[in-house]
Amino acid sequence: MFQYIVSRLLWLVPTLLAMALVTFLVMHATPGSPLDPVAEGANPLSPEAQKNLAAHYGLDKPLWQQFVIFVSKAARGDFGFSFVYKTRTVAEILRETFPVSLFLGSMALVLAVAGGLSLGILAAIHQNRGWDYVSVSLATVGVAVPNFVLAVFLIILFSFAIPLFPTGGWDSPRDWVLPTVTLALAPMGIIARFTRASMLEVIRADYTLTARAKGLAEAPVIFKHALKNALIPVVTLLGPLFAAVGTGSFFVETIFRVPGMGRFFVLSMTGRDYPMIMAVVLTYGVFLAVMNLVVDLTYGALDPRIRY
Amino acid sequence: MPPIARAAAATRGTSLWRDGLRRLLRNRLAMAGGVVIVLLCLIAIFADVLMPLPYTKPNFERLNEPPSRSYPLGTDALGRDLLSRMIYGARISMLVGLGAQLLVVAIGVPIGAISGYLGGRTDVILTRFIDVMYAFPRLLFVILVMSMLGAGLLNIFIAIGLTGWVGIARQTRAQVLALKGKEFVDAARGLGVRGGRLLLRHILPNALTPIVVSVTFGIPEAIFTEAALSFIGVGINPPTPSWGQMVGEGQQFIRSYWHLCVFPAIAIAITMLSFTFFGDGVRDALDPKMK
Numbered sequence: 001m002f003q004y005i006v007s008r009l010l011w012l013v014p015t016l017l018a019m020a021l022v023t024f025l026v027m028h029a030t031p032g033s034p035l036d037p038v039a040e041g042a043n044p045l046s047p048e049a050q051k052n053l054a055a056h057y058g059l060d061k062p063l064w065q066q067f068v069i070f071v072s073k074a075a076r077g078d079f080g081f082s083f084v085y086k087t088r089t090v091a092e093i094l095r096e097t098f099p100v101s102l103f104l105g106s107m108a109l110v111l112a113v114a115g116g117l118s119l120g121i122l123a124a125i126h127q128n129r130g131w132d133y134v135s136v137s138l139a140t141v142g143v144a145v146p147n148f149v150l151a152v153f154l155i156i157l158f159s160f161a162i163p164l165f166p167t168g169g170w171d172s173p174r175d176w177v178l179p180t181v182t183l184a185l186a187p188m189g190i191i192a193r194f195t196r197a198s199m200l201e202v203i204r205a206d207y208t209l210t211a212r213a214k215g216l217a218e219a220p221v222i223f224k225h226a227l228k229n230a231l232i233p234v235v236t237l238l239g240p241l242f243a244a245v246g247t248g249s250f251f252v253e254t255i256f257r258v259p260g261m262g263r264f265f266v267l268s269m270t271g272r273d274y275p276m277i278m279a280v281v282l283t284y285g286v287f288l289a290v291m292n293l294v295v296d297l298t299y300g301a302l303d304p305r306i307r308y
Numbered sequence: 309m310p311p312i313a314r315a316a317a318a319t320r321g322t323s324l325w326r327d328g329l330r331r332l333l334r335n336r337l338a339m340a341g342g343v344v345i346v347l348l349c350l351i352a353i354f355a356d357v358l359m360p361l362p363y364t365k366p367n368f369e370r371l372n373e374p375p376s377r378s379y380p381l382g383t384d385a386l387g388r389d390l391l392s393r394m395i396y397g398a399r400i401s402m403l404v405g406l407g408a409q410l411l412v413v414a415i416g417v418p419i420g421a422i423s424g425y426l427g428g429r430t431d432v433i434l435t436r437f438i439d440v441m442y443a444f445p446r447l448l449f450v451i452l453v454m455s456m457l458g459a460g461l462l463n464i465f466i467a468i469g470l471t472g473w474v475g476i477a478r479q480t481r482a483q484v485l486a487l488k489g490k491e492f493v494d495a496a497r498g499l500g501v502r503g504g505r506l507l508l509r510h511i512l513p514n515a516l517t518p519i520v521v522s523v524t525f526g527i528p529e530a531i532f533t534e535a536a537l538s539f540i541g542v543g544i545n546p547p548t549p550s551w552g553q554m555v556g557e558g559q560q561f562i563r564s565y566w567h568l569c570v571f572p573a574i575a576i577a578i579t580m581l582s583f584t585f586f587g588d589g590v591r592d593a594l595d596p597k598m599k
Contacts, residue, residue, distance in 0.1 A: 018440045026456055144584040145577045146532050148539050148555060152573040155562055167563060243445050251539065255559055265448075266540050269455035277452070284445055 005293070012289050016282060017071070023281045024067055027274055057083070070278065079279040084271040090279045093264060098283065100170065101253070101260035105245045107176065108183035112241070116188040117234075120195025124203060124230075125222065135192055142189025148251040151182045155255075168257035179256040183248055187241045194237055198230040205229075232303050239292040246284055324517075331593035338589020344582035351395055352402040359392040364547050372565045382567040385557075390567065393549035394575055400550045401531050401579060403461070408468035408530040409523050416473030417512075417519060420480030425488065425507050435481070441474045450533055454542040464543060468530050476522050483515035517594045524590045528583035535576055551576050 054060040057080075058069060073080065079090035116139075123135035142150075158178060159167045169175045202208060203226055211225045250262025261280060268276035332338055351358060360380075367387035375382045381390035423434035450467045457463040487493060488511065496510045535552025537543030544550035551572040558569025 015440070022440070023452065026452055029456075140581070140584060141577075144528070144580045146535060146580065148536070148552075148559070149573045149576045149580075152555060152559055152562065152569050153577075155559075156566060156570060160563075160566070246445060251536065254540065266451065266455075266542075269451055270542065272455075281448065281452070284448060288445065 005297070008293050008296075012286070015289065016285055019285045020071065020074075020278060020282060021067070023278060024063075024070070027272075027277060028063055057081075070275075074278070074282065080275045082268075082276050083273040084268065084276070090275045093276070094261065094279060094283060097259060097261040097264055100258060101246075101249055101262055104176070104179060104183065104253070104258060104260060105242075105249055107180045108245055108249075109187065109238075109241065111180055111184040112187035112191060112245075113238075115184065116191025117195055119188070119192035120234075121199060121222065121227065123192065123196040124199030127200060132196075135196065139189035139192040139196075142185035142187075143193070146251070147182050147186055147248050148255055150185055151178070151252060151255045154178055154182055168255070170256075170258045175256075179252050179258055182256075183245060183252045186248060187244055190237060190241065190244075191234060194234050195230065198233045199226060202226045202230040232299070235295060235299050235302060238298075239288075239295040242291040242295075243288050246287065328590075328593040332589050335589040335592065337585045338593075341582040341585030341587075341589065344578065345586055348398055348579060348582075349402055352399040355395050355399045359389075359395050361389040361392045363388065363392045363396045363549055365389070365392075372561070372568070374565075374567050381571050382565075384554075384568060385561075390554075390571060393554065394551070394571060397549045397551040397554065397572065397575065400461070400544060400548065401534065404464055404468070404534040405527040405531040405583075408465050408472065408533075409526045411465055411469030412472040412476060412526055412530075413519070413523060415469055416476035417480050419473065420477035421484050421507060421512060421515075423477070424481035424484030425511070427485075431481075434477075438474055438477055438481075441471070442478075446471055447533070447536065450537065451540070451542060454537050459542055459545045461544060461548075464534055464537065467537075468533055472526065472530070476519065476526070479518050479522055480515060483518060484511055487511050487514055521587075521591045521594060524583075524587040528580050528587065531576075531579060531583070551579075 051060070058066060061069070077091060079094075082088055082090050082093060085093065119135040119138060123132040126132050155167050155178065158164045165178050166175055167178075207229075208221060208226050211221045216225075249258075249260060250265055252258065253260045253262040254266070261283070264276065265280045267273075268280060365388060367383065369387065370379070370383050371387045372385055373379060373383045373387075379389050379391070381394065384390055384393065419434060419438075423431045423438075449471050453467040453470060454463060457466065484507075493506070493510055496506055501510065534543055534550065535555070538550040538553035539556035541553070541556065544553055546553070554572035555569045555576065558565070558572065562569055
């Protein structure tokens, strides 16, 4: 077990290095530079000034050297100054915005798991009847329709038609509701679909029949015997769902004006804020990898057939 | 192949597809999706004829107007006809959906097939590469590539092609690997079929079902990707309209001019749902086990 965790954590190093390298190459292989006047937030500069700036940020060194310097600094948590927000370090910006995104993402994921499981169980118990159709159609809409489109509908419905929630901002808990729901709908749909399928399979299994034959009431049969087994495949979904929530959040953050990391990510891309881009990509990478590890460990704890 | 064997193979081949088609035609939800898709394609093809006004024509006396008789869906911030822009947007969406999938198949299938067929060191290197690509959050990578290449239709094809082939390559590889050991492949090999011909004529046709299924789901994903990219402003170059870009620009003024983002949002929702229903239908029809 311990050995497994250590080896997984060690594998993280080459994976992150590969991610950093690919991002770095894509950044530098494409035309344009942060000193380019067309980039957002940059000024038209004389060649001498450009040269000085390049020297200041180390952009005049050969590419491999830049990469080595970046990696050795990043390993110590130093990503340097942002090119766009020139007075602030990348680490500072991330410290401020990442918790907001994390908070939004966690709320959305909790809602998605709670809602998805309930919908999936309801659908499976009432297969091919009312609840099943409600849950399946809700799941389909959540999965198929992009979240920025859902956001528009939710704002129209719950801010204009029925003025319950504000259209954006991030000050009071009332502001949290719409972004969280928007972000939660897609993973909720996926969880509901999987839970339904896996519950249907388990409900037909012999041990469920045995539980019923013992004379158990419906509730303990569903919750104690069926659900526990049905949950196992659902847990594996959580890894990819973290990714979905993470990337989904920049649309939601943009629409609802949430001061999270997602908004900075898009800005840093168009502004060619090299240190910021690298830092954001790697933060996502680390976060996803760690979450995947946690999911795998939970999976092992839930299913005694799995050994590491 | 002797004529009899060829005939037998041919009938078995068509009956699988005919069977699937029959199942698909009986699936009402999938057919509804299919009808909408055909309509969208017709709109995309005949966009030039269908547009009541050129999509770039401004009318500075009637800005941000709600739907009216002369402008059925209203006008945008430059007084351009929203309906015309939506109609042209259908062309962009369909073009991206189909075009990007062609590229994805053209890259993904050969890589997966070669990896699975050759095995050995080639396979190890290619699978490692595929795994690293798989670890990237997909949309993040597309945004990265797009913001580096710059907005534009061609660049969207490139970005989706570069990032989208991984899934289909994995699937093709798994199929080829599974089929490689089957008796009919041994038989073909025994008859002297070798190399590319064995792969193209005997293995790949049998691996087609999952590829078709993955393409039907890949099309809406590409449409979604374009909409998402245009929404944040790194997709289609203005003044060419795209539904995602219209939602992205319109949502900033949702309080005052709701029509700017609601109509394109509805268009995206309908398109995505139709493709999902149709895709589910195709999957169930071709692979009844997966239901």
